[in-house]
Amino acid sequence: MKANKVAVLYGGMSAEREVSLRSGKAAYDALVRLGYDTALIDMDRDVAFKLREAGATVCFIALHGTYGEDGRIQGLLDIMGLPYTGSDFQANMISFDKLLSKEHFVKAGVPTPAYVVPVDNKMPFAKCVVKPCRQGSSVGIHIVDNEADYAAALEDAAKFDSKLMVEECITGKELTVSILNGEALPVIWIRPKKGVYDYESKYTKGMTEYVFETEMTDEHYKYVQKVALDAFNATGCSGYGRVDVIFDGTEGYVLEVNTLPGMTETSLLPKAAGKAGMTFDQMVEKMLEGAFKK
Template identity: 40%
Template sequence: MNKKLKILLLLGGTSPEREVSKSTGKSVYQALQNLDYDIIVMDPAYGINQPFEVEDYFNENDYAEISNENYLDAINLISSEQINVAFLALHGKFGEDGTIQSLLELKGIKYTGSKVLSSALAMDKIMSKILFEEYNVPTPKSFHFRKGDHTTAEVNRLIEQQFGYPAVVKPNDQGSTVGLTICKSTEQLEQAVHDAFEFSDRILVEEYIPGRELTVAVIDNTALPVLEIKPKHGIYDYECKYTSGMSEYIVPAEIPDEVSILMKEIAVQACNSLRCEVYARVDFRLSPDNKIYALEVNTLPGMTSLSLVPKMAKANGISFEELIEKIINLSLK
């Protein structure tokens, strides 16, 4: 039908997830080629220093300086007449948080996934949890604070009053488990707070939920089969996320039917609470007594060959190409 659509593939960026984004971008690029779209590839971090040779880009180190200030120049190289839709293979700050979405809105360029507000809300873990509570999406107990608000002793007292150790200390607006510590005891707290403040000026402290790690993709308001992750490290950290063989994936997850049904309902509700559109992935913990806790929504989840959303799609009979095509068509609606 609508073949030979012109797609602007945006990838890379300046966030700590730049390399992950390049992997997502590479997988998406191959799929877009297989689908026979016209493709323009652009890394907003390079500004006017493009177009570039795509193969070189994927194989080599950066050929130009990367900077946040380049985004505007890069987007200004493109006009809405030249392309039908921008496929966002970006992750993290400026790519997933509504910033690039705003620039594209101003240019009148359509883009894949969630709009400005929901992108910003989902990237902000504190705001997400406030909305989860409003919409009855179960989430771990927590409190939050800004730089300078509390001494470590005060944070320690709040943890002990509200849920005790282990406690999870995380930066408010970061992905890929960057800057996150599971504090087993008060001794680790000072370092954990310091590490989290390296990435954000607000910190979220959550009760630690023992048990299992699960995730649910939501596409067009419908949940795909639940996937369980068994990371080799106790925690699903950067290495377990992006190194082949460092995690085991089971889809559909081996959990009771009623838990799976409820988790899918909660996943859709979590997406609706943040007004997400087209597709997203909701991360969960499941306690040993099968209580469900939503951790966060990812509005631009990874789409590499190791990534979770493609695995869940496959379990539903949707190939990677079909998934990419579906995202594009839904985003054009």
Template identity: 40%
Template structure:
């Protein structure tokens, strides 16, 4: 099996290792993503090796000797450049973004530094030591506190005037300040939750649409993302066409500036009272979830791409990119 350069052709049935699980906070979600992807790719006729990542993952991948790795990990170390660097050293093609992109995109402050100069609006804010929070508020309330390099809204807290955490925050109050030495403090942006998925193919990069996330109580945190029935997805979002167009424009710009590959998802808050000036990018996720509740498969389906085809598109893009890197190195 393969072409003249020794790489599988796009029409070949592939041996794909699906890397999932691991030990991050998002382990269970990664297992759901990974098993969903594995089932979908098997339905397309590919041979699948499922790997629940442990410390021996390099040896297990080497033993399996797949044509390509589908990286279905979420969080550290699968999304922060660590696993990507390992796969680069092994010269194994893998899905989603590369080392440098992963390092930057998982760090919310680095992401701001990369995107804002390229015209992508993001909230202001600064890094604070958690110890400082017990002395004074870093920003006027309401404000948001979040870990600098976690995904899926893990550890996010909104501090309001009537928060039960005290003013200033009481050291014993439950919150991310008990888990992380440093946090990113941002102004709270009122309004609606929107998100846009982007996908790459040999034909170029395109946005798949805009979804609004409607939450009855609270905000779009980890629990709301992955608990069925906690969040209503409106796809396509019922928003003005100019806002939808801006969402797609910013998502593609973020994808390209950061150097994302395969697929990404950019999340927004939109204050509709401020119109176009009220749209702010919160983050770009380089390895968005692929669970049954996930947003990328949902938007892809609305765009006419069924889930198994979406998974295969991501795999074929990984092979295309790896083949180009090989050709460039040989050339």
């Protein structure tokens, strides 16, 4: 393994560039500590040239959002014959598109909130979550309960994607389950201090509490882990990822699968791995090992 030249792909051209820069640097530092010959590569349109110039033999993908989580970089790496961390291009493409994901959840019997594709400004549910279909990190997402706000939310979300989806807003505990090498890691209860887990709450230190004491029964806890794994498998994912679930006390509703979760100081996959007894460096090495198991 250590004979490989590892290229950490980070940065990129999406709205989540700044977070990706932090994720990539954290992964790079870990790989260097582990003794790997490692290069940091800021992903742009010259990425194939940069990879060849660096002599990369495997890629650690620390990109978020468009061009990273939508399957495009994975498709390029497949053409180049370079192994890479995380899920393959098809699983990334499906998981990144919230509407495609929904269709796969429903087909596999994975519980998920009711949803529609908006055709006008008439609210389909009493309380709605408006989402651009192909964005991450809560970019462009709005929770609304009246038609004036709904119309404004649709207009704003359309700035981020021409394809929109509207979900029924489910009230309950916001939970996230990280997956690593086919295993569901400890569940985290997400408790944003301002009530909404938006971009600011995700990436501003101190804005959100991340609690391992979920106050669920053992039965419900294992059920939520199973629902998360089912969703992960339904979209064809492999290696690692993170699944967001709303638990209303009885049912766990899957919101989405994140194929390339963040690896910053506030990120949840590293927190869950730590709770499971792994150091950050051990987690990164497991991710890298998974690149050769597709």
